[in-house]
Amino acid sequence: MTKKIDDETGVETTGHDWDGITELNNPLPRWWLWTLYATIVWAIVYTVLYPAWPMLSGATTGTLGWSTRAAVAQEITAHEAKNAQLVADLQAADLPTLAADDPLHRYAVARGAAVFRANCSQCHGSGAAGAVGYPNLLDNDWLWGGDVAAIAATIDHGIRNDTDPDARWSQMPAFGEVLTKPEIASVVAYVRSLSMPEEDAVLVSEGSTVFMDNCAACHGDDGAGNRDMGAPNLTDAIWLYGSDADSLTATVTNVRFGVMPAWGQRLADVDVDAVAVYVHSLGGGEQALN
Numbered sequence: 001m002t003k004k005i006d007d008e009t010g011v012e013t014t015g016h017d018w019d020g021i022t023e024l025n026n027p028l029p030r031w032w033l034w035t036l037y038a039t040i041v042w043a044i045v046y047t048v049l050y051p052a053w054p055m056l057s058g059a060t061t062g063t064l065g066w067s068t069r070a071a072v073a074q075e076i077t078a079h080e081a082k083n084a085q086l087v088a089d090l091q092a093a094d095l096p097t098l099a100a101d102d103p104l105h106r107y108a109v110a111r112g113a114a115v116f117r118a119n120c121s122q123c124h125g126s127g128a129a130g131a132v133g134y135p136n137l138l139d140n141d142w143l144w145g146g147d148v149a150a151i152a153a154t155i156d157h158g159i160r161n162d163t164d165p166d167a168r169w170s171q172m173p174a175f176g177e178v179l180t181k182p183e184i185a186s187v188v189a190y191v192r193s194l195s196m197p198e199e200d201a202v203l204v205s206e207g208s209t210v211f212m213d214n215c216a217a218c219h220g221d222d223g224a225g226n227r228d229m230g231a232p233n234l235t236d237a238i239w240l241y242g243s244d245a246d247s248l249t250a251t252v253t254n255v256r257f258g259v260m261p262a263w264g265q266r267l268a269d270v271d272v273d274a275v276a277v278y279v280h281s282l283g284g285g286e287q288a289l290n
Contacts, residue, residue, distance in 0.1 A: 006022060009024065011095075013025055018027070023216040031035045047060070050062040050066055051066070051067060083107075087270050090107065090274065091269065095108075095273055095277060108274045108278070112265070112275040115271045119267070124136075124137055131241060132178040132242060133256070133258055134240075136286055140284040142284070143168075143170075144168050146285055148285065149276075151285070152272055155264070156262065156263065159260035160258065161260065163265060170217070170218075170230030170231060171257075173255065174255040175187075175214065176252070176253035179214065179252075182202065184209055185203065185207075185249070188252060189204050190207025190208050192243065193207075193224060193225045193244065194235045195237035195243075217247070219231050222235065263275075
């Protein structure tokens with residue numbers, strides 16, 4: 001084809017014309033072309049040296065053998081080596097006797113906080129305040145004890161799971177199969193009266209009898225609970241599933257059965273100890289009984 005030259009500029013055209021506007025075939029700037037060539041070369045070199053092309057069961061590994069997983073593994077190894085002495089000291093320490101100003105205690109709290117955020121916050125909340133059915137770890141209400149050793153045992157073995165034979169275990173009967181609806185209503189009124197005003201004195205009195213006959217064996221005659229059995233204290237106004245009459249009626253009628261994993265099967269021993277120290281430090285931790 002005969003080249004078309006623009007009369008005004010003397011530059012060859014592309015042959016494209018839109019409403020009398022002709023496109024000029026100006027060459028690309030040299031810097032732009034060299035940049036394009038450089039990126040092509042860089043891409044080829046990169047795909048040769050580094051992992052790049054996806055395959056059926058993986059990807060090309062590159063001649064350098066570099067991978068992000070290996071890089072992360074190296075960083076983790078370096079971090080663990082740096083903290084190896086602290087880890088050994090923490091494993092050998094008597095956790096209940098660690099003073100709050102002890103550097104080892106501070107390390108345990110920091111490590112435990114990281115473990116908690118990664119594994120426990122999904123249920124207990126990022127601030128450990130819990131939710132309905134998930135205990136608040138900030139208060140001083142503990143079903144199986146709130147000293148460091150007791151908390152560590154709970155974390156290690158879990159609660160009502162079927163994977164650890166040493167899991168904490170308690171089983172409240174479904175009293176809907178034992179008591180009548182009026183009896184359940186009365187015992188709910190009595191339980192509520194242990195920590196809050198209850199208007200119906202007659203119902204409370206009737207519920208007291210039902211409680212002594214059916215509930216006191218686990219919760220105690222005074223309703224203060226029994227840690228050996230994991231029976232909650234019913235007098236402290238702290239409720240896991242709610243304190244309103246409907247929630248308590250559902251609990252008494254159908255029973256609750258919360259399950260916690262045995263974290264000792266997933267975490268290293270030092271991480272179990274660290275998160276126990278962290279939880280103990282949140283404000284509700286207790287001193288070990290002598």
